[in-house]
Amino acid sequence: xxxxxxxxxxxxxxxxxxxxxxxxxxxxxxxxxxxxxxxxxxxxxxxxxxxxxxxxxxxxxxxxxxxxxxxxxxxxxxxxxxxxxxxxxxxxxxxxxxxxxxxxxxxxxxxxxxxxxxxxxxxxxxxxxxxxxxxxxxxxxxxxxxxxxxxxxxxxxxxxxxxxxxxxxxxxxxxxxxxxxxxxxxxxxxxxxxxxxxxxxxxxxxxxxxxxxxxxxxxxxxxxxxxxxxxxxxxxxxx
Ligand code: BTN
Numbered sequence: 001x002x003x004x005x006x007x008x009x010x011x012x013x014x015x016x017x018x019x020x021x022x023x024x025x026x027x028x029x030x031x032x033x034x035x036x037x038x039x040x041x042x043x044x045x046x047x048x049x050x051x052x053x054x055x056x057x058x059x060x061x062x063x064x065x066x067x068x069x070x071x072x073x074x075x076x077x078x079x080x081x082x083x084x085x086x087x088x089x090x091x092x093x094x095x096x097x098x099x100x101x102x103x104x105x106x107x108x109x110x111x112x113x114x115x116x117x118x119x120x121x122x123x124x125x126x127x128x129x130x131x132x133x134x135x136x137x138x139x140x141x142x143x144x145x146x147x148x149x150x151x152x153x154x155x156x157x158x159x160x161x162x163x164x165x166x167x168x169x170x171x172x173x174x175x176x177x178x179x180x181x182x183x184x185x186x187x188x189x190x191x192x193x194x195x196x197x198x199x200x201x202x203x204x205x206x207x208x209x210x211x212x213x214x215x216x217x218x219x220x221x222x223x224x225x226x227x228x229x230x231x232x233x234x235x236x237x238x239x
Contacts (some may be wrong), residue, residue, distance in 0.1 A: 002029040008051075010038040012058035013115055013129040020060055020117065020125060027062045027215060030166050032159070039131065042113055043232065047131050053056050055110075055158050059166055064116070065124030067173060069220065072114055072216030075100045076184045077177070078112055078128055081168040084186050085161070086110075086132075097189035098209070098218050099232060102132065106239065107146035110131050127143040134158050145239075150220070185211055196238045197228075204238070 002025075009015050010030045021023055036056050039047035049056070064074055079100045086094055091104040102110035110132035117125045130151050133139075133147035172180060185191065191209045197203055197220065207220035210227065211230055217229040 001163075002026045004029065004031045006031065006033045006101075008035040008037060009033045011036055011040050011129075012056055012112060013040060013127050016127045017058055017117060020127075025060050028059060028166065028170050030057055030059045030162070032162055038168060040113060040129070041131075045110065046143075047113075049133060050136045050138075053136040053158075054134050055130065055162055055165075057130050057162050059127045059130075059169060061128060061173075064121060065122065065127040070179065070215050070225070071124060071126075072099075072127070073177060073181070074114055074126055075112065075216065077172050077180055078114065078130070080168060080183045080187070081172045082110065082112070082130060082132070082165055083183075085147075085164045085168050088096050089148055089156070090154075091148065092151060094183065094187075095189040096187050097237070098212065099216060101189075103189050103238060104148075104151050105146065107144050108152075109146050109148060109151070109228050114235065127184045128169065128211040132161070132165075134161065153202070188212075190237065190239065198236045198238060200234050 010141045012033045016031045033056050035051035039056060041047040061206050065071060067220050068074060079096045083096055083104060095103045097103045099161060100112040113129040115127045132236050135149045136147045137150060139145040167199060194206055194208055197207055198202055207222045208219050209218060217231050220228050220230055
């Protein structure tokens with residue numbers, strides 16, 4: 001495994017994307033940064049965490065498009081791999097909130113941002129970015145966020161966790177995807193319980209998460225007992 005360690009960078013995802021455009025970068029190369037100055041989150045949000053206290057990595061996977069019928073399935077593989085590693089850290093109520101927020105004790109402790117570099121119809125390389133709050137204590141300015149430290153009272157070695165996650169992701173590409181998907185559905189946050197959602201018109205409704213569609217949309221049973229599917233931009237879960 002090729003590891004590039006950086007002290008400070010705007011975003012490990014951007015760094016790895018640019019690097020792979022300029023030169024050949026080996027499969028499963030990972031970039032680790034102690035500090036991200038302009039970390040990126042999902043849907044154009046920012047990922048801001050304290051320097052040196054958290055895990056911020058990006059991993060390059062060549063030709064990820066050929067591994068799955070649908071590229072969304074890479075989110076499933078990575079979420080399950082991260083879950084499996086964190087499962088041995090004694091975190092309360094560890095779960096994956098669709099599509100790939102890492103939750104513990106009803107708070108977000110990590111997130112995943114996968115950016116696909118489409119070279120041609122058949123060739124897609126992916127930059128898999130993972131942020132996990134490890135030893136940070138203060139989350140005053142971030143709503144409903146926490147860290148492994150806050151939930152377990154234990155400091156952890158960030159580099160050790162990084163390697164474990166990278167190894168688990170690499171291993172997961174050799175596993176049966178059907179089993180990974182079953183696991184994902186098993187660990188899905190708030191599955192089968194009534195939750196309030198907000199749709200894109202800001203209207204609130206109650207529904208029950210029953211699963212996901214083949215292309216990664218969230219399946220929700222509404223009060224009329226019918227199933228509806230939603231993409232990430234169309235819905236917010238209130239919890
Ligand atoms: C989310 O919004 O939940 C996704 C957060 C992803 C953050 C990670 S940190 C490492 C990588 N580099 C980035 O700029 N973002 C991802």
